[in-house]
Amino acid sequence: xxxxxVALGSCVVAFGAVLSLTSYLIIGSVPLTAMGIxxxxxxxxxxxxxxxxxxxxxxxALVRSSCSNIEALLEALGATKRxxxxxxxxxxxxxxxIPIKGSGNLTVEEIAENEGKVIVNRGGSFxxxxxxxxxxxxxxxxxxxxxxxxxxxxxALVDSEVAAxxxxxVEGNDFVxxxxxxxxxxxxxxxKLVMGSLPSSIAAQAIALATSKPTQIVSxxxxxxxxxxxxxxxxxxxxxxx
Amino acid sequence: MDRERLYLVTxxxxxxxxxxxxxxLSETRLDVYVSMFALIYFASTAxxxxxxxxxxxxxxxxxxxxxxxxxxxxxxxxVKP
Numbered sequence: 001x002x003x004x005x006v007a008l009g010s011c012v013v014a015f016g017a018v019l020s021l022t023s024y025l026i027i028g029s030v031p032l033t034a035m036g037i038x039x040x041x042x043x044x045x046x047x048x049x050x051x052x053x054x055x056x057x058x059x060x061a062l063v064r065s066s067c068s069n070i071e072a073l074l075e076a077l078g079a080t081k082r083x084x085x086x087x088x089x090x091x092x093x094x095x096x097x098i099p100i101k102g103s104g105n106l107t108v109e110e111i112a113e114n115e116g117k118v119i120v121n122r123g124g125s126f127x128x129x130x131x132x133x134x135x136x137x138x139x140x141x142x143x144x145x146x147x148x149x150x151x152x153x154x155x156a157l158v159d160s161e162v163a164a165x166x167x168x169x170v171e172g173n174d175f176v177x178x179x180x181x182x183x184x185x186x187x188x189x190x191x192k193l194v195m196g197s198l199p200s201s202i203a204a205q206a207i208a209l210a211t212s213k214p215t216q217i218v219s220x221x222x223x224x225x226x227x228x229x230x231x232x233x234x235x236x237x238x239x240x241x242x
Numbered sequence: 243m244d245r246e247r248l249y250l251v252t253x254x255x256x257x258x259x260x261x262x263x264x265x266x267l268s269e270t271r272l273d274v275y276v277s278m279f280a281l282i283y284f285a286s287t288a289x290x291x292x293x294x295x296x297x298x299x300x301x302x303x304x305x306x307x308x309x310x311x312x313x314x315x316x317x318x319x320x321v322k323p
Contacts, residue, residue: 034275
């Protein structure tokens with residue numbers, strides 16, 4: 001069954017069509033015809049607007065609960081090293097590799113080969129692959145094909161209502177991202193140490209997806225209602241990311 | 243009020259104001275009204291950035307109509323002796 005926005009929008013479109021046709025053909029009034037066309041525009045825009053299946057608070061609670069589970073896992077493993085966000089080959093998902101033991105033995109490419117697994121135990125390196133929390137990275141209705149960093153960042157952070165606005169500059173291999181008024185965050189110390197704060201983590205995932213390169217949060221600084229995050233784009237052959 | 247609702251209310255309000263003002267000015271060209279609707283739609287969409295469940299059919303239709311109106315006006319000026 002169609003949702004209420006489609007039903008109400010269609011009613012407005014139908015009323016607008018009847019009003020404009022009647023006004024044009026029978027009454028001969030241009031302003032009334034225009035009013036009918038205006039109603040068609042508003043009705044169609046209404047019908048195209050999706051209703052919220054879940055309230056924002058519920059989505060926030062789900063994301064926080066997901067972070068709590070990751071926090072528990074990180075505590076149990078004693079993880080302290082920064083996570084690497086790896087875009088998977090399909091280009092639709094990003095996973096986070098959390099190094100636990102051993103460093104410099106595996107390239108990011110070799111870690112990505114363990115797609116679908118949770119534990120990576122190879123060549124003296126031990127780490128885990130987790131799905132980091134995110135609202136939505138990829139716009140389901142892109143206006144144009146291809147991904148650019150700004151549009152993916154805006155979709156992941158602004159359209160998902162995690163933050164009010166986002167912009168970035170590139171400095172060598174680093175992306176300096178400025179996130180204004182972050183609305184959702186978590187207070188888990190281990191999560192913040194390893195994955196970064198929630199908006200930073202989402203920004204790192206968005207950059208990984210848009211550039212098809214692994215990323216790592218280098219540093220983040222909070223300044224009143226702004227969050228400045230340094231995200232480094234790594235090479236697939238990089239070993240010294242820990 | 244969330245962003246989508248605000249967008250729809252603004253769109254409806256501005257369309258109504260546009261019709262009222264143009265009607266008060268005794269405007270009888272339908273293309274002027276439609277051009278105003280197109281401008282209001284694109285401005286509101288750019289400001290509020292509402293989520294859409296499908297490709298923006300309304301925007302595309304308005305763009306086609308607006309282009310046609312502008313083309314006709316330009317042609318009128320060029321062809322005029």
